[in-house]
Amino acid sequence: MKTRGVALAAVAIALAIQLVRPARVNPPVQAGNTMADMVETPLAVHQILERACRDCHSHRTRWPWYSQVAPASWLLARHVSEGRQKMNLDDWKEEMSVKDICQETRVGSMPLKGYLALHPDAKLSGQEIQTLCSWSQRAVYR
Numbered sequence: 001m002k003t004r005g006v007a008l009a010a011v012a013i014a015l016a017i018q019l020v021r022p023a024r025v026n027p028p029v030q031a032g033n034t035m036a037d038m039v040e041t042p043l044a045v046h047q048i049l050e051r052a053c054r055d056c057h058s059h060r061t062r063w064p065w066y067s068q069v070a071p072a073s074w075l076l077a078r079h080v081s082e083g084r085q086k087m088n089l090d091d092w093k094e095e096m097s098v099k100d101i102c103q104e105t106r107v108g109s110m111p112l113k114g115y116l117a118l119h120p121d122a123k124l125s126g127q128e129i130q131t132l133c134s135w136s137q138r139a140v141y142r
């Protein structure tokens, strides 16, 4: 009887937390504001960033089904909102440096570990990190 009570309470809590739904917004991309509008971005670099970074650092997040389910939804929404604040490929700020892209990937801080666990295809090879780094060192600003 007691186990059943606990199980029912657990189900009730699991359902109740679903009521707190963070917004999942993909704001429109404005022409002229993207990183590629300001920094020359070769196709190879573009493809790496699209594959491994865009879900948290662009306005074109691909929200997976579990982003609808609390508590995962809360974590994902926070990562995307913090990620967009720090570096937004679709809303590039003067103060951002492409060198940070090299730095963060070289030390292995980006993509986030939890993301890699769910998206193994986002893992970057040494060669790809090198591609990002040599580009960032010689980046041409428009």
Ligand code: HEC
Binding pocket: 049, 052, 053, 054, 055, 056, 057, 078, 079, 080, 082, 083, 086, 087, 100, 101, 102, 104, 105, 110, 111, 112, 115
């Ligand atoms: C799962 C979401 C996620 C992915 C994928 C991701 N990032 Fe991030 N990124 C974040 C979050 C959250 C922050 C802010 C917190 C932090 O710095 O850890 C951040 C911060 C950054 C910063 C700013 C660091 C600082 O402290 O100023 C850079 C640069 C960055 N990411 C680059 C990248 C690059 C390059 C990729 C792809 C190779 C990438 N990120 C992939 C979530 C992500």
